[in-house]
Amino acid sequence: MLSLLFKGFILWIIWHMLRAMMRPSPPIPSQPYQPDHASPDILMQPCHICHTYLPVTKSLRDQQGRYYCCELHRQAGDSKP
Ligand SMILES: [Zn+2]
Numbered sequence: 441m442l443s444l445l446f447k448g449f450i451l452w453i454i455w456h457m458l459r460a461m462m463r464p465s466p467p468i469p470s471q472p473y474q475p476d477h478a479s480p481d482i483l484m485q486p487c488h489i490c491h492t493y494l495p496v497t498k499s500l501r502d503q504q505g506r507y508y509c510c511e512l513h514r515q516a517g518d519s520k521p
Contacts, residue, residue, distance in 0.1 A: 489513040 484493045487509040488502075499507040500514045508514035 487513055488517045 483496045485496050485499055485507040486493050487499070488506040490509060490513060492509050494507065494509050496507070499509060500511065501507055502514055502517055506517055508517055
C-alpha cells in the first residue's frame with residue numbers, strides 16, 4: 441500500500457516537472473530597453489510664485505522669461521521682483 445502511494449507521488453512529481461518544462465517561457469527581449477523616441481524628456485520648470493514644477497509647454501511665461509503655473513501667479517509675478 442505504501443509503495444503504491446510512493447509510486448503515485450513520484451508520478452505526480454514527474455507530471456508536474458513535465459508540465460513546468462512544457463510551459464512556454466515569457467519572451468526575453470533581444471535588446472535592452474530603449475527609451476521611446478516619440479516621447480522625449482519633458483522639460484520641467486518651477487513656478488516663480490509657488491515653485492510647483494510644470495512642463496514648459498503647459499506653463500506661462502512673462503517678459504523676463506520666468507515660468508508660472510497659472511495666470512493668477514503670472515499676474516502676481518509682475519509685482520514680485
Ligand atoms: Zn504657481
